Amino acid sequence: MSTIVAGRYQLVAPVGQGATGVVWRAYDLLLERDVALKEIALPPGPGAAERRRRVVKEARMAARLSHRGIVTVHNLAEEAERLWIVMEFLEALTLHDTVVQAGPLPAELVAKMGRRLLEALRHAHDGGVVHRDIKPANIMLTGDRVVLADFGFAGFESTATTSMRGTPAFIAPETLQGRGGTREADMWSFGATLYMAVEGRTPFRTVDSMAALMAALQEPPRAPKRAGALEPVLRGLLRKDPAARLTSEQTYAMLVNLRRHSAA
Known part of the structure; x- marks a missing residue:
């Protein structure tokens, strides 16, 4: 029954x-x-x-x-x-499963998905909500939709947090230092997600929990090999200093500019 x-x-x-x-x-x-x-x-x-x-x-x-x-x-x-x-209910694959099955995705496709995902993220941020766990496994791909799922760790941006929330390979350095829960931390995770989509690997050399945490604090991300014109976006998003990191507005403008150049 x-x-x-x-x-x-x-x-x-x-x-x-x-x-x-x-x-x-x-x-x-x-x-x-x-x-x-x-x-x-x-x-x-x-x-x-x-x-x-x-x-x-x-x-x-x-x-x-x-x-x-x-x-x-x-x-x-x-x-x-x-x-x-x-x-x-969405009949969809996650971005994680897509990369596992198909391998690294073309930079132009990743830029297009990034624009759509960023539109959703900006909507959440404009409402004062930060996601705190952006990663390929929480991105659903169905038809022409790119959908941000699982707000299980989400919180209001004005709510301070000293707890570590998120997934090690996609977590911002400041979150590890108890300064997470901000849109800047979401932008780091967004950048790490795009990196995984276009490179087929995480920005750091290991996904082992403790090693990934230490790498995020001490090492630069691995140089992209497949990102092409998307590389400046990835580098700007994965800056360790939140104040120097690309904002959502800057990132969106760069992604739109990439589309214009590819169409020219």
């Missing part, structure tokens, strides 16, 4: 693992459409209330963002000591 959540969402099959829970494909029996449900267990104990608060915050944050480059949140349900975030 199929499991039905909140009296209307029929679970079909697990489709992935997000930063904070299992993601299911499901069917909305009321509106007769496919949806995605992120299942988040709330085991009893001292941390249960705080975990629930964070999940509700994530859902509210994502729901207040309306952009075709950000996964749409439809609802939040609670049942059987679990919270379920109900989202649009």
Whole structure:
């Protein structure tokens, strides 16, 4: 017998693992459409209330963002000591899986994807929301859409944080020093994501957790070999000093300029 959540969402099959829970494909029996449900267990104990608060915050944050480059949140349900975030369902590959299967992507294609992703990120930043975990595994590619997913670590930019959040190979140096939670840190992660897409590897020589953390603090990123005209964008985004890093406005202008030159 199929499991039905909140009296209307029929679970079909697990489709992935997000930063904070299992993601299911499901069917909305009321509106007769496919949806995605992120299942988040709330085991009893001292941390249960705080975990629930964070999940509700994530859902509210994502729901207040309306952009075709950000996964749409439809609802939040609670049942059987679990919270379920109900989202649009995308038939999509992640950027990570695309690079693993197809290898490094052409610089022109990466620049095009970068423009669309940056439009979504700028929309989030304009709303005061920073993502904190931008990486290829959180970028969905479907049709002509490039979609930013999983706001499980997201927060308001004005909210200071001293905890390390994110994925080591894509985390900004200042985040490791307890100065994360800013749009500048998101831009570093965005740059590391574009680097991975065009080079087929991370900006540093290892993805081992501790080594990657130390490399981000002490070593320059590896020189790109396939980036071509995209290289100045990558170098500008991966500057260790947040104040010297390219802003989203500067980056977008450079990516648009690359499109004009390629069309000339």
